[in-house]
Amino acid sequence: xxxxxxxxxxxxxxxxxxxxxxxxxxxxxxxxxxxxxxxxxxxxxxxxxxxxxxxxxxxxxxxxxxxxxxxxxxxxxxxxxxxxxxxxxxxxxxxxxxxxxxxxxxxxxxxxxxxxxxxxxxxxxxxxxxxxxxxxxxxxxxxxxxxxxxxxxxxxxxxxxxxxxxxxxxxxxxxxxxxxxxxxxxxxxxxxxx
Amino acid sequence: xxxxxxxxxxxxxxxxxxxxxxxxxxxxxxxxxxxxxxxxxxxxxxxxxxxxxxxxxxxxxxxxxxxxxxxxxxxxxxxxxxxxxxxxxxxxxxxxxxxxxxxxxxxxxxxxxxxxxxxxxxxxxxxxxxxxxxxxxxxxxxxxxxxxxxxxxxxxxxxxxxxxxxxxxxxxxxxxxxxxxxxxxxxxxxxxxx
DNA sequence: TTGTTCAATCAACGCTTGTTGAACGAGAGG
DNA sequence: CCTCTCGTTCAACAAGCGTTGATTGAACAA
Numbered sequence: 001x002x003x004x005x006x007x008x009x010x011x012x013x014x015x016x017x018x019x020x021x022x023x024x025x026x027x028x029x030x031x032x033x034x035x036x037x038x039x040x041x042x043x044x045x046x047x048x049x050x051x052x053x054x055x056x057x058x059x060x061x062x063x064x065x066x067x068x069x070x071x072x073x074x075x076x077x078x079x080x081x082x083x084x085x086x087x088x089x090x091x092x093x094x095x096x097x098x099x100x101x102x103x104x105x106x107x108x109x110x111x112x113x114x115x116x117x118x119x120x121x122x123x124x125x126x127x128x129x130x131x132x133x134x135x136x137x138x139x140x141x142x143x144x145x146x147x148x149x150x151x152x153x154x155x156x157x158x159x160x161x162x163x164x165x166x167x168x169x170x171x172x173x174x175x176x177x178x179x180x181x182x183x184x185x186x187x188x189x190x191x192x193x194x
Numbered sequence: 195x196x197x198x199x200x201x202x203x204x205x206x207x208x209x210x211x212x213x214x215x216x217x218x219x220x221x222x223x224x225x226x227x228x229x230x231x232x233x234x235x236x237x238x239x240x241x242x243x244x245x246x247x248x249x250x251x252x253x254x255x256x257x258x259x260x261x262x263x264x265x266x267x268x269x270x271x272x273x274x275x276x277x278x279x280x281x282x283x284x285x286x287x288x289x290x291x292x293x294x295x296x297x298x299x300x301x302x303x304x305x306x307x308x309x310x311x312x313x314x315x316x317x318x319x320x321x322x323x324x325x326x327x328x329x330x331x332x333x334x335x336x337x338x339x340x341x342x343x344x345x346x347x348x349x350x351x352x353x354x355x356x357x358x359x360x361x362x363x364x365x366x367x368x369x370x371x372x373x374x375x376x377x378x379x380x381x382x383x384x385x386x387x388x
Numbered sequence: 389t390t391g392t393t394c395a396a397t398c399a400a401c402g403c404t405t406g407t408t409g410a411a412c413g414a415g416a417g418g
Numbered sequence: 419c420c421t422c423t424c425g426t427t428c429a430a431c432a433a434g435c436g437t438t439g440a441t442t443g444a445a446c447a448a
Contacts (some may be wrong), residue, residue, distance in 0.1 A: 008445090009446095013445095056435060060435095065291075110300075127358065145347065147350065147356065151349065176339055180339075183374050184374055204424075
């Protein structure tokens with residue numbers, strides 16, 4: 001009964017409603033993507049009127065940005081082996097818990113131009129760091145392949161819900177992925193040409 | 195001058211128009227996905243009226259199916275090494291020339307339920323064949339990871355147009371991918387746990 | 389109490405979408 | 419010549435979309 005809710009009940013109610021809208025929007029953007037998610041559906045799921053969503057977030061695009069804006073990831077530095085482990089740790093984390101912001105962005109990355117743009121910006125730094133750690137002549141291609149593997153795994157697991165990946169634990173997946181990524185981040189074992 | 199166009203000029207014209215519509219639809223579905231591609235845009239790109247597109251293909255969904263229906267791929271069989279090479283050959287082919295049907299399907303696979311369903315059906319057989327070739331206890335997870343890598347590479351290259359991958363030749367990419375896929379298809383080298 | 393603020397609702401707008409059915413007009417068959 | 423076929427266009431529909439502005443009613447301040 002003596003809980004710390006002494007604040008003006010007005011602002012508290014507003015914050016709660018706004019949070020409910022954001023949660024509903026996140027869920028719908030993750031599940032259905034940008035185009036198939038309507039302001040009306042978000043409002044219905046949050047138990048409010050569509051006009052209120054507009055009043056709070058300005059536009060559908062702005063709401064999408066609020067949902068998908070992620071805190072910047074920590075830098076990738078060190079030897080290729082260390083960078084590989086950092087990437088694996090990141091993948092393990094994303095396999096363990098649903099990365100809401102990333103998934104909302106990923107779901108629309110192929111069909112919503114603004115999502116693709118944000119995604120690009122995010123992976124550019126990623127590429128540069130990986131490429132720098134590899135330091136070989138074909139480091140750019142290798143870094144792009146590392147990103148491609150990462151993308152494929154997360155998309156298969158969380159968005160396409162591939163049965164083989166959804167049932168497996170993060171530990172097993174990262175263990176299987178380790179030699180795969182190591183072969184990409186280390187510039188020996190050139191691959192049998194021809 | 196003596197070309198074999200003796201056929202009734204009526205049906206010939208029709209076939210040509212239908213082909214123009216299909217080509218325009220393919221391009222738009224690949225570039226913009228299902229939702230953002232409108233019947234009117236397809237008609238405009240093909241130089242015809244929107245009603246004609248409906249009259250020829252019945253519905254937008256039916257047009258999408260016509261564009262994305264692919265001839266069934268050859269079976270994957272043999273030792274894990276052989277299967278790996280077959281997959282690599284397939285990837286190389288898809289990197290060399292734009293695989294229109296697959297790209298039209300892939301672009302919408304995250305946002306169009308029917309596209310996701312068709313994709314699922316296609317990858318199920320794929321998974322079974324790879325998993326059978328591996329034959330280990332965790333073959334399902336390994337097969338799913340092989341598919342994930344394949345997905346990530348094609349998507350990054352053709353749809354997200356990752357600079358590092360778009361500039362590289364198919365030969366280099368498959369050479370880099372070979373050890374990566376071999377580590378997934380062969381059940382030795384368990385990966386350093388911990 | 390009286391007046392102000394503001395979360396929330398409501399009805400409507402302009403626009404685009406997929407889809408339809410009537411209409412037109414040039415070629416084929418007699 | 420006339421007639422039928424059929425590729426093609428045109429105009430319109432109903433539904434859904436994002437977005438807006440007026441309006442309501444309850445919590446606050448005086």
